[in-house]
Amino acid sequence: MAFEHHVLLPLIIFSCIQTLHGDAVPITPWDLKRSPCREGVELKTADCDDRNLDSVPQSLPEDTEGLSIMNNILSSLLNSSFERYPLLTHLNIAGNDIRMIESRTFYPLKEMQDLNLSFNRHLVLPDTGLFRKTGLIGLNLWRSNISLFDGLVSLTTLDLSENSFDLSILRHVDAIPPWVFKPLTALQNLSLEDCQISLLHPLAFEALKSLRVLNLGGNKIKQLPTDIFKHLGQTTNIDLHNNWLANLDKNLFLNNCRLTTLLLSDNKLTRLNQSTFKLIGPSLTSVDLSRNPIDCNCELSWLLDWIGAPLVLMNKNQTICSSASLEPLREKPLFDFDSKKLCSPNIALYSLTSLATMSFVVIVVLVFHYRWQLRYKLFLLKLAAVGYNEMRDARDPNDYEFDMNIIFYDDDEEWAGERLLPTLEERLPQFQRNVFGDKDLVVGMHYLDSIDYVVSRSYKTVILLSRAAVRDRWFMLKFRTAMDHVSDTQTEFVVAVFIEDIPDDEIPFLARLYLSDGRPYLHWTEDVRGQENFFDELTKYLTINLRTNDLIPNE
Template sequence: MANGSILYPLLVVCLLVSSSFQSLHRHDGDSEMPFLTLGMDKSFHGCDQNLELKEASCSNKDLDTVPQNLSEDTEVLDLFKNNITKLLNSSFEVYPLINTLDISYNDVRTIESATFYPLKGLMDLDLSANSRLVLPATGVFMMSSRLSILVLASLNLESLPNDILKWIPNLDVADLTSNQLSFINVSSCGMVDSVLLTGNLLQHLTASDFTFSCHTVTLDLRYNHIQSVDPGVIASLHVRSLYLGGYPLSDKVWANIILGISRSDIEQLTILEGSIGAFPKGFFDPLRDSSLSVLDFFNNELQSLRPLVFSNLTKLRELRFRYNQLPIDEIQPDFFEGMNALKVLTIHDNRLTILSLANNRLTRLNQSTFKPIFSSISSLDLSKNPIDCNCDLKWLIDWLNEHIRLKEKDKTICSSASLEPLRQKPLLDFEPNELCIINYGLFSLIPLASISLVVISVLLYHYRWQLRYKLFLLKLAVLGYKEMRDARDHNDYEFDVTIIFYDDDEEWIREQLRPALEERLPQFQRNVFGDEDLVLGMHYLDSVDYVVSHSYKTIIVLSRAAVRDHWFILKFRTTMDHVSDTLTEFVVVVFLEDIPDDEMPFLARLYLSDGRPYIHWTENVIGQQYFWVELTKNLTINLRTNDLIPNE
């Protein structure tokens, strides 16, 4: 009896488990329950999901692998601070829509070469603080062409794959800080806004140790103990702004850096944090007529400023001294002699009490330039400058009337471009409170201007279709199009047009699209209208793939009902994959109705963000005329994709 009482509950448990596994391993064709993760996701992986925002937070969950039972629609996946040791080629196959991925502070040691291949929309990737990670030798980011932020900080990397940035054409940030890099060999690279190499072991900026071909806005090499520099390496950089500092650099190293910059297109040099203490004689001489326009000294310990030290910076437009604790209390005009292009001088948090800007060509004085020295300056010389005295200088007059002594008052004269009563008069004769009275009559025009703006906006909206049509014709007649067209025409394909639509939209296809194609494009006779015309004898998705790849053009009809259908989105994805594979804009998207942002699928947003062709159907008769003209135009040509020019 006792044995029976034990066996009975065990039998019940077995039956329940068996039933659960049967439900999990149902036939793939069952479309009523595509997955069984939403009702029990927490019990499987412990992650927190926001299905509306398509985000999954799995941080601090003690995971040792990437969870495989999150929502397929996940776009943001946070795996911060777990125990994941390996990323496999299959780790992210079930999450193809991920655009933001954080795997920082794990123990990832190995990444298989095709790990990120399924994530074609990946834009933000953080792998930082995986201190034992070894990157694949090649191709790890081959399919990550949309990456904009790549964080590989604190990985103890001793070297980088040569092609690590080759496949990413437009990267905003490449963060490689705090690694063990003693040499750089990145010979194949696109555009990168900021490359951060701070806190590495770079010692030699020479041809054998530093190859960097990226076109970069900012290259940050701070906190690298640089001991030797080849001027030719600096000259070869495609960099606009170069950051150096963190360690003291020898006079020879600085001389070679300055010589290299003089031969380069570098526009800004920022020297930070104690890396320079004095300027040797002739320090800036090679920079005469160079491209350098901004020079910034931040938190250094400058020991002296020689007269005429900046005289060869003939094209410098902006000079900044910030937090340098200059051991001088006065700046004389000979510091700036020869700097004929200088427009902005910033002196912030130094010990400056006397400033002379006499005998230059200053016409405008900005309050933001002088604000950092308001509290310390006691004497100012602006004589022999053609200053434009207007109401923008009210701040200066107020300042000079408080506690600042203006030297050479009689020689500080307003220019001929000043307000009429002040022309060729001393600056201190300027009384802003008398000359700069607000013209209150202008305020009476504001309501009238607002009403006129509303009326014009209403008229523009009412006649928007007519205007767009006229502008379209004007653009064709005057500007034309610089387009890269595919040489093949519709006769080179098995099918002319494939139309992909949801069943509920068949009435519009039958009553609007089919008659229009017959009337406007009679040469298109081999058309595939929806699932009924698919090739027989193939699996469903294989047949869709076949007709799309063998069609001259493909029309995708989007509606609110269509974007909620799983099979429709799969067909949309199949079509977009062929656009990427063929580099041909053969797809035209037609919006039958406005789709709210919270219902718009990721694929549609991605399509629109690339500036690809789409047309919006309207019930307005004139708008429909414009619609058919645009559709006919898009169906008669195939353009080649060209990422080097902006989308229209």
């Protein structure tokens, strides 16, 4: 790990300087008893590695700047562990058995630049600041709104690799919530490699405006939130190798215009979206796509054109096409893909396609030009071949609130009551729910609203037309209401009955419109035989509802 050597380097330099000056002093058993660490006074460092320590030494100089406590048996870090060393800039606590860190452990370390907490496989970060029971591996790692890193305002390098942060056993918990790294505004290098992370909150790295290197390799990430890298405008290196990624959102690197290195090896990527990589094309200098089941087909031709100087494809020989690729490329290196050879256009096919397109356009133009003539001929042909069948409404009177609604002018009530109603009661005894004129309208409802209510809920409506009726405005409003419902329902449920001759110059526009549309109507006659035919036709009209047809007039 690159981060591990930051702390050891000052110690090694100090040892070399001592050797060169010949003033190295051998450590005696008494010295080990007094202080378990090797101190570099001039460099202000202390090497406490491999000393079987179970706590942070408190006997070192207070001005110590570099401290390494690697490979000991520390199991916890307390709020008081580093209060003695406020000038620490490099701290390495890797390779211990730390299971608990109190919430303000690092708060005194305002000068801290490099912190290595890697290889503490049972690490449990603070929940409420209280001690957690040991043995709860990976449990409640981030479930607090207090960041462990409060106070580390100068930290530039943080290594948390090889720690188990797997929260897959918990529900509704993100592995890294957005407030965890909030204090680390100066951080430039962050390693979360091999931490068993499967989930990332979209704002997990929101505060890391200065971050240059991000290592998320060796985890269990299946899907990256679209905005996960949105705030990493200064980042140059993103490592995502050895995860479970199957696809990358096209806007994943939208704000990473300085990205130079992208490592995506050992994932489950089958298709690569050109839009995803187009955004970082100008800055990217190296990319690793090896050991992914890439589907090499003609849609991937852009990748071969994209990869070239100065962009370098790392591990070329291990970037292999999957078994789902074009047959000549299966299990072959990606760079065996000659897109010009396998994906070249077929000239003959293109020629035939062009000819067919031109012919189609000509036919469409001719058909459009003569469309009315052709449609009329086809209409006549259809009538001659199949004829015309009346379309009946499948509903019956039981589907309506009223069986029959009779609308008439006040002066025509006597004719309706003495001639029309008795005959209909005799011929249609099943019609029991009838509305006879205004007297049967819904009580308490506005007059026109009541007319509309009854018309819309009647299986049949009979309108009696006379010379006096067509001159009455209220009557014609009721007539219009019935016509509107015919148009809305596309059902011939209205029958007009002329109870007397009306001169042509007295017939209003609505009545003319009704007749011109071929709607059903009857004319009353004083002839006895004619009256019998009248009621026969009316009875037929009242027992069925036809669907309206504006092409073929009703007979």
